[in-house]
Amino acid sequence: MQTTIRSALLRRSAILKLEISQAAQLASAAFLLAAVLPFSGCHSSTRSAQAGPPAMPVQTQIAETQTIADSTNYLAIVKSRHSAAINPQVEGQIVKIFVKSGDHVTAGTPLLQIDPLKQEAAVSGQEAARLAQEANVRQAKINLSRAIKLSEAGVISKADYDNAQSSYDAAVAQLKSLEEQVNQQKAELRYYRVAAPMNGVVGDIPVHVGDRVAVTTLLTTVDEPGALEAYIYVPAARAGQLKLGLPVNLLDESGTPLTQTALNFISPQVDNDTQTVLAKAPVGNVKIALRISQQVRAQITWSVHQGTVVPILAVQRINGEYFVFVASKEAQGTIARQRLLKLGEIIGNYYPVLSGLQAGEHVVVSGAEFLQDGAPVTEKVEEPKKSTTIPGAVTPTGNNK
Numbered sequence: 001m002q003t004t005i006r007s008a009l010l011r012r013s014a015i016l017k018l019e020i021s022q023a024a025q026l027a028s029a030a031f032l033l034a035a036v037l038p039f040s041g042c043h044s045s046t047r048s049a050q051a052g053p054p055a056m057p058v059q060t061q062i063a064e065t066q067t068i069a070d071s072t073n074y075l076a077i078v079k080s081r082h083s084a085a086i087n088p089q090v091e092g093q094i095v096k097i098f099v100k101s102g103d104h105v106t107a108g109t110p111l112l113q114i115d116p117l118k119q120e121a122a123v124s125g126q127e128a129a130r131l132a133q134e135a136n137v138r139q140a141k142i143n144l145s146r147a148i149k150l151s152e153a154g155v156i157s158k159a160d161y162d163n164a165q166s167s168y169d170a171a172v173a174q175l176k177s178l179e180e181q182v183n184q185q186k187a188e189l190r191y192y193r194v195a196a197p198m199n200g201v202v203g204d205i206p207v208h209v210g211d212r213v214a215v216t217t218l219l220t221t222v223d224e225p226g227a228l229e230a231y232i233y234v235p236a237a238r239a240g241q242l243k244l245g246l247p248v249n250l251l252d253e254s255g256t257p258l259t260q261t262a263l264n265f266i267s268p269q270v271d272n273d274t275q276t277v278l279a280k281a282p283v284g285n286v287k288i289a290l291r292i293s294q295q296v297r298a299q300i301t302w303s304v305h306q307g308t309v310v311p312i313l314a315v316q317r318i319n320g321e322y323f324v325f326v327a328s329k330e331a332q333g334t335i336a337r338q339r340l341l342k343l344g345e346i347i348g349n350y351y352p353v354l355s356g357l358q359a360g361e362h363v364v365v366s367g368a369e370f371l372q373d374g375a376p377v378t379e380k381v382e383e384p385k386k387s388t389t390i391p392g393a394v395t396p397t398g399n400n401k
Contacts, residue, residue, distance in 0.1 A: 055376040058336070059366035060327050061311060062381065065359040068307045068344075068352050076232045076250065076298035078283060078290045082224035084198060088114060089191040093212045101204050105196040105222065112207075112219055116192035123185040130178040137175050140168040200224045203292075223292055228283040230261070232298045233276040241302055242266050248281045249299040250290075258296070259284055308357055309350040314365045315343070324357065325364040325371050327379045336364060338373040 092114040099111050147164035150156040196202075203221035207213060230250060234242060244266065250258045265280035281298070283290060290296070316323045321340060328337045341356035357363070362379060364371065371377070 060362040071301040076230040080223040081227040140171040144168040239277040247301040251297040308353040327362040
């Protein structure tokens with residue numbers, strides 16, 4: 001019995017020693033792990049700090065120098081260079097209209113007929129008076145011939161002869177006067193049929209058959225097709241810059257060029273009501289037909305110069321200022337640098353750069369929204385586009401501070 005108890009105690013003692021040994025080993029492992037982990041974490045942080053943020057891929061475009069036109073848009077009205085406003089030269093009632101708006105007519109083509117009955121009666125009366133006077137002249141001539149013979153025979157006195165001569169001369173003079181009056185009345189009769197003064201296209205006809213017209217009434221217009229010119233109204237403040245030969249582009253409502261021309265007339269006076277100066281430019285044949293009195297935009301080019309341009313998509317506006325990111329080659333690699341710019345008005349797809357950027361610098365055109373000043377980047381450079389003349393007015397829209 002004692003032997004059995006002793007064996008049990010020995011076994012229990014051996015198990016206790018084993019558990020104590022295992023606990024000691026676990027504690028030692030935990031101590032070593034606790035000592036190693038801080039050094040391992042510090043080393044990892046150091047490596048991360050040394051590596052830095054990854055480079056952002058961006059697309060860049062090389063800032064180019066292009067020809068920029070300093071130009072301004074103004075209102076212009078298209079008018080015919082050969083346009084005739086048709087007014088009657090006599091008063092009366094319209095009895096017939098021979099043409100309609102849009103008809104092509106030649107010089108002398110009848111347009112309207114004014115009632116000529118009264119004038120025809122006047123012509124007939126004058127013609128009758130002329131015929132009567134012709135009879136008087138024939139009788140005066142017979143009397144004069146008789147007086148000459150009698151005077152040569154000494155039958156009548158010199159005074160009677162002189163009276164016969166005077167009567168004949170007066171009758172002849174009266175006949176000539178009546179003939180001139182007849183011609184005048186016939187000429188006036190022709191005015192009752194209104195004719196086209198030149199070849200052209202008939203405009204609007206605001207009158208109708210039955211209307212009574214006066215010499216101030218506008219009957220219609222006749223315009224020579226194709227012979228147009230643009231009336232451009234330029235503010236008096238820029239009148240000093242106007243000169244003959246300045247290039248002019250006529251634009252439609254969307255800004256698409258219709259035709260190119262040049263100034264050929266500058267008014268010496270300023271309009272008192274509008275304070276503008278009238279300038280004219282001939283309009284040649286255009287693909288899109290222009291109509292008389294049509295309003296268009298006339299772009300006058302004052303001068304051209306070389307300047308740096310930047311794509312619109314590359315520009316960011318922050319608090320009223322204009323910025324771009326430039327991919328700059330530095331010691332630590334390619335770095336994005338933010339630039340403050342002074343820009344002109346938008347010209348097509350570009351801004352003209354007045355200051356803040358030089359030609360040849362690499363401007364970020366894609367991916368700039370994720371950048372900060374000093375961020376590393378990897379750039380893909382776009383192929384430079386062919387240089388062209390960019391029209392537009394260079395007016396400051398941003399300021400450098």
